[in-house]
Amino acid sequence: MSTRTSADVVVIGGGVVGTAVTYFLACNHVDVLLVDKGAIAGGASGRCEGNVLLIDKMPGFDCHLTKLSQNLFPEISEELDYPIEWTQKGSLLVIENEAEMEVAIDFCQKLAGEGLPVRILNRHEVHDDAPLLADDVIGGMECASDGLLNPMALAQGLTHGAKKAGARIQSFSPVVDIGLDPNGRIGKVVTETGVILTRQVVNAAGIWAPEIGKQVGLEIPITPRQGQLLVAERTFPVAGRKVMEFGYMMAKFESSSYKRDVTPEMEAYGVALVFEPTQTGNFLIGSSRRFVGMDTACHIDVLRAIAKRAIRFFPVIKQIKFIRSYAGLRPYTPDHFPIISDTDIPGFYVAAGHEGDGIGLSLITGKLIAQMICREPLAISVDPLKLSRFKDKQKDIDGFGRKIRN
Amino acid sequence: MDSGEKFEIKIDGIRIAARKGQTIAESLLASGLRVFRRTKQNAPRGVYCGIGICFECRMIVNGIPNVRTCMTPAEPGCEISTQYDTAMDCTNE
Amino acid sequence: MNEFDLIIIGGGPSGITAATEAVRLGASVALVDENRHVAGNVFHHRSRGPITGPSDKIETRIGAQILKDFDQVKDRISVYLNTEVWNFIDKKTVSLYAKKNHGIEEKQITGKKLIIAEGAFERVVPFPGWTLPGVFSIGGLNAVVKGGVVPGKRFLVAGSGPLQFVVAHHLINAGAEIEAIADATSLTETVATAFRSLTSIGAQRLRWRFDYIQNIRKQKIPIYRARVITKASGINEVEKATIVRVDRSWRPIKGTEKVLPVDAIAYGFGLIPSTTLTRLCGCRHTYDAHLGYWRVEHNDQMETSIAGVFVAGDGRTIKGYAAAIEEGRVAATEAAVQLGYISRNEVEHSLEPARKKLKRFRRFGRIIDALSATRPGVLEILSDDTIVCRCEEVTLGKIASAVADGAIDVNDVKRRTRLGMGHCQGRICGQLINELIWKFTGDNRARALFTPRIPAKPVPFEALTG
Numbered sequence: 001m002s003t004r005t006s007a008d009v010v011v012i013g014g015g016v017v018g019t020a021v022t023y024f025l026a027c028n029h030v031d032v033l034l035v036d037k038g039a040i041a042g043g044a045s046g047r048c049e050g051n052v053l054l055i056d057k058m059p060g061f062d063c064h065l066t067k068l069s070q071n072l073f074p075e076i077s078e079e080l081d082y083p084i085e086w087t088q089k090g091s092l093l094v095i096e097n098e099a100e101m102e103v104a105i106d107f108c109q110k111l112a113g114e115g116l117p118v119r120i121l122n123r124h125e126v127h128d129d130a131p132l133l134a135d136d137v138i139g140g141m142e143c144a145s146d147g148l149l150n151p152m153a154l155a156q157g158l159t160h161g162a163k164k165a166g167a168r169i170q171s172f173s174p175v176v177d178i179g180l181d182p183n184g185r186i187g188k189v190v191t192e193t194g195v196i197l198t199r200q201v202v203n204a205a206g207i208w209a210p211e212i213g214k215q216v217g218l219e220i221p222i223t224p225r226q227g228q229l230l231v232a233e234r235t236f237p238v239a240g241r242k243v244m245e246f247g248y249m250m251a252k253f254e255s256s257s258y259k260r261d262v263t264p265e266m267e268a269y270g271v272a273l274v275f276e277p278t279q280t281g282n283f284l285i286g287s288s289r290r291f292v293g294m295d296t297a298c299h300i301d302v303l304r305a306i307a308k309r310a311i312r313f314f315p316v317i318k319q320i321k322f323i324r325s326y327a328g329l330r331p332y333t334p335d336h337f338p339i340i341s342d343t344d345i346p347g348f349y350v351a352a353g354h355e356g357d358g359i360g361l362s363l364i365t366g367k368l369i370a371q372m373i374c375r376e377p378l379a380i381s382v383d384p385l386k387l388s389r390f391k392d393k394q395k396d397i398d399g400f401g402r403k404i405r406n
Numbered sequence: 407m408d409s410g411e412k413f414e415i416k417i418d419g420i421r422i423a424a425r426k427g428q429t430i431a432e433s434l435l436a437s438g439l440r441v442f443r444r445t446k447q448n449a450p451r452g453v454y455c456g457i458g459i460c461f462e463c464r465m466i467v468n469g470i471p472n473v474r475t476c477m478t479p480a481e482p483g484c485e486i487s488t489q490y491d492t493a494m495d496c497t498n499e
Numbered sequence: 500m501n502e503f504d505l506i507i508i509g510g511g512p513s514g515i516t517a518a519t520e521a522v523r524l525g526a527s528v529a530l531v532d533e534n535r536h537v538a539g540n541v542f543h544h545r546s547r548g549p550i551t552g553p554s555d556k557i558e559t560r561i562g563a564q565i566l567k568d569f570d571q572v573k574d575r576i577s578v579y580l581n582t583e584v585w586n587f588i589d590k591k592t593v594s595l596y597a598k599k600n601h602g603i604e605e606k607q608i609t610g611k612k613l614i615i616a617e618g619a620f621e622r623v624v625p626f627p628g629w630t631l632p633g634v635f636s637i638g639g640l641n642a643v644v645k646g647g648v649v650p651g652k653r654f655l656v657a658g659s660g661p662l663q664f665v666v667a668h669h670l671i672n673a674g675a676e677i678e679a680i681a682d683a684t685s686l687t688e689t690v691a692t693a694f695r696s697l698t699s700i701g702a703q704r705l706r707w708r709f710d711y712i713q714n715i716r717k718q719k720i721p722i723y724r725a726r727v728i729t730k731a732s733g734i735n736e737v738e739k740a741t742i743v744r745v746d747r748s749w750r751p752i753k754g755t756e757k758v759l760p761v762d763a764i765a766y767g768f769g770l771i772p773s774t775t776l777t778r779l780c781g782c783r784h785t786y787d788a789h790l791g792y793w794r795v796e797h798n799d800q801m802e803t804s805i806a807g808v809f810v811a812g813d814g815r816t817i818k819g820y821a822a823a824i825e826e827g828r829v830a831a832t833e834a835a836v837q838l839g840y841i842s843r844n845e846v847e848h849s850l851e852p853a854r855k856k857l858k859r860f861r862r863f864g865r866i867i868d869a870l871s872a873t874r875p876g877v878l879e880i881l882s883d884d885t886i887v888c889r890c891e892e893v894t895l896g897k898i899a900s901a902v903a904d905g906a907i908d909v910n911d912v913k914r915r916t917r918l919g920m921g922h923c924q925g926r927i928c929g930q931l932i933n934e935l936i937w938k939f940t941g942d943n944r945a946r947a948l949f950t951p952r953i954p955a956k957p958v959p960f961e962a963l964t965g
Binding site: 449456476 | 534736889
């Protein structure tokens with residue numbers, strides 16, 4: 001069952017990133033074909049939360065990039081003839097103690113300086129906002145522009161829209177080879193179902209991006225980082241919007257000397273409260289961060305740690321039933337930034353490595369890649385996102401991120 | 407037939423008779439009540455499989471939602487309410 | 500103590516027999532069941548319901564016997580009732596959760612061997628209006644009626660297989676009025692089946708089945724053959740139902756509709772094995788075309804593809820309680836052999852009668868499967884707005900558009916429509932979804948089951964806090 005076809009651009013990967021790239025290319029009248037080894041949203045995009053968040057971004061480039069992407073969502077949700085369950089009710093970081101509050105106030109000021117609609121909530125305000133929070137939560141920080149959506153529906157909606165604009169979709173077509181022509185340019189993509197002649201390829205294969213990269217001799221430093229989630233039954237509202245804990249962010253980014261008051265398991269599994277209500281009346285509880293290769297099995301000890309952490313902040317959850325659990329693999333890069341980049345191989349682009357921000361950054365990623373391919377001015381400089389940044393760094397930075405002294 | 411001890415339970419504030427050994431679902435059905443729940447689309451639902459598989463007979467029992475009444479014994483004084491799944495959405499206000 | 504020689508999940512006929520047998524042979528046993536009583540759905544309610552039919556008597560006698568045997572050794576068994584098995588930590592360590600009067604019990608128990616006897620549930624076919632209160636699965640109505648409650652005034656009993664005559668019999672005894680019985684199978688096929696089953700279950704038990712029908716005849720209840728339900732309607736509850744004549748593949752024949760003034764319906768198509776736990780545990784399953792469903796693979800000793808994990812009862816194939824009891828005995832005995840409590844030579848002889856019986860029951864089970872299993876024509880009853888996934892209210896039309904959009908298998912349809920994402924975890928809609936997808940794709944290669952997920956049954960978050 002071998003077919004032969006051609007396309008101006010082949011996008012590899014039908015997650016939110018690949019479908020967004022395909023969508024924007026198709027809208028720009030580019031002849032684009034999307035291939036995926038399985039179903040649309042069959043990888044991380046089908047096993048994640050629906051975050052479009054600014055509240056957990058670092059001031060500066062991180063913020064700017066995410067803001068550009070976030071601004072696209074209201075419009076796209078209207079544009080797509082598909083319910084992606086977009087809601088924009090803001091997000092809340094809960095604060096456990098004075099040490100966190102001090103950092104939060106400073107962090108909030110920095111984000112406000114970037115023009116984000118953020119503010120600190122005092123004890124009274126935070127309990128007003130989420131009355132079922134544990135009594136000892138002393139405050140919170142909110143970002144009013146943050147939103148949520150159904151990631152599987154987003155991928156489907158973008159696919160739907162791309163098809164309408166003329167894109168072709170080939171699911172269940174694993175790429176087995178990418179052929180270069182004698183000049184080292186992209187020549188063809190060979191899948192299990194046929195050959196596609198093309199001059200341009202976008203590698204949006206998420207955790208499988210390194211495998212695709214190898215086919216053209218490129219090293220792409222993406223590692224799967226597992227996250228487990230529990231799905232709660234449809235029940236009465238626990239909180240009206242996204243709720244996470246400030247302490248975890250602080251321990252990770254702001255001040256590595258800060259230690260949360262958590263169990264060794266929670267620390268080891270990278271467990272932090274994530275509460276996400278969905279339009280269906282269910283909610284998701286996360287999260288964990290572990291490097292366990294391609295393993296997508298849920299580990300019961302991790303689920304336990306996640307549940308305990310969630311109950312610490314929302315004691316009411318104890319009585320609510322969970323009906324499902326699953327694990328997804330985030331495409332992690334060493335510096336936590338995605339790769340949105342052209343490469344040394346003419347015609348080969350990478351749009352992968354978004355770790356936990358794939359949903360939120362999907363639209364800007366699609367837009368930027370489309371702009372690169374169509375040779376239009378870019379919405380934002382992508383220098384910090386170039387694949388070559390890892391190569392450059394390798395020269396003077398060792399495996400632990402330490403500068404090598406000569 | 408069933409000589410179980412009789413007592414009262416409350417459904418949406420109204421007292422009905424129940425017997426020891428009966429499930430809540432059985433007590434309600436015996437009183438002629440068959441609509442136990444309203445779905446998200448406001449459709450009526452009641453007992454379907456009767457053995458705890460289908461979860462259609464879920465109601466609010468003593469304040470706890472989503473209780474399978476076909477698996478839960480009726481107990482003296484227990485308070486049951488029709489469950490409205492339409493109220494189970496926090497993303498629309 | 501949290502460690503046992505043998506853990507048995509499911510306290511139905513096969514589970515309690517296995518427990519009794521294993522304890523007698525010297526093993527330490529834990530028995531877990533989610534109900535508040537042992538004996539499962541067949542023998543439960545026996546003490547409360549009226550005993551009238553001859554089959555009732557034999558069920559009661561057999562039930563009483565295995566319960567008596569069980570009671571004698573019960574003290575030596577760790578019995579966990581009202582307890583959900585919701586997770587396999589490894590193949591033979593299970594997570595338990597129970598709601599007690601004073602808080603919860605949450606623990607893990609480990610067995611050297613495991614018997615999964617999770618039983619069966621009803622094969623269901625959606626039809627327009629089947630979500631209305633007053634529509635019951637046959638087993639569901641049977642359970643309620645045996646409990647002494649009659650949840651309606653005029654009943655329609657429909658579907659396939661012997662269960663509909665059993666529930667009709669119980670309804671009559673409870674004083675209910677039955678408007679009609681509608682059997683999807685034609686009279687010719689039913690008679691042919693009856694003769695075929697003579698060799699496997701014997702004349703006496705076949706006679707009981709005729710007794711049921713006689714009881715129904717005595718009440719002058721019309722039995723319509725080759726009929727299925729096409730619609731139930733009513734505002735908040737069932738007010739009427741429509742039946743239609745079907746051809747051999749159960750395709751409805753237009754113009755033969757008949758409206759019946761009923762306020763309660765029992766509808767079902769026999770039983771299928773519950774595979775929730777065997778799948779979560781990781782046992783290998785095969786699709787059984789005869790049964791029209793998956794069943795777990797096992798050898799003659801009831802051992803699955805995982806060494807030391809056994810199955811027994813209707814959780815493997817549907818043959819009824821008599822076979823379930825024998826399977827429980829075989830599985831427990833083999834476990835005891837593997838545990839070293841008895842030598843293989845000793846059991847070979849004693850197991851011979853059980854094996855012989857099982858062979859016969861298996862033949863009978865096959866015949867019942869063939870009689871009950873749904874046929875493709877029945878899917879034509881569903882219209883675009885018929886709900887397929889009751890929990891998430893996913894209609895046939897939504898499935899059709901997902902398929903039109905490129906969905907090719909059950910998990911893909913699940914991601915796109917939420918079908919199977921609700922409270923029942925896909926137990927109801929998961930049955931026919933493959934066939935419904937093929938209806939639109941015309942491609943029956945991608946047969947699949949929903950990916951098994953923790954928990955096996957919904958449990959509160961507090962089950963994770965121990």
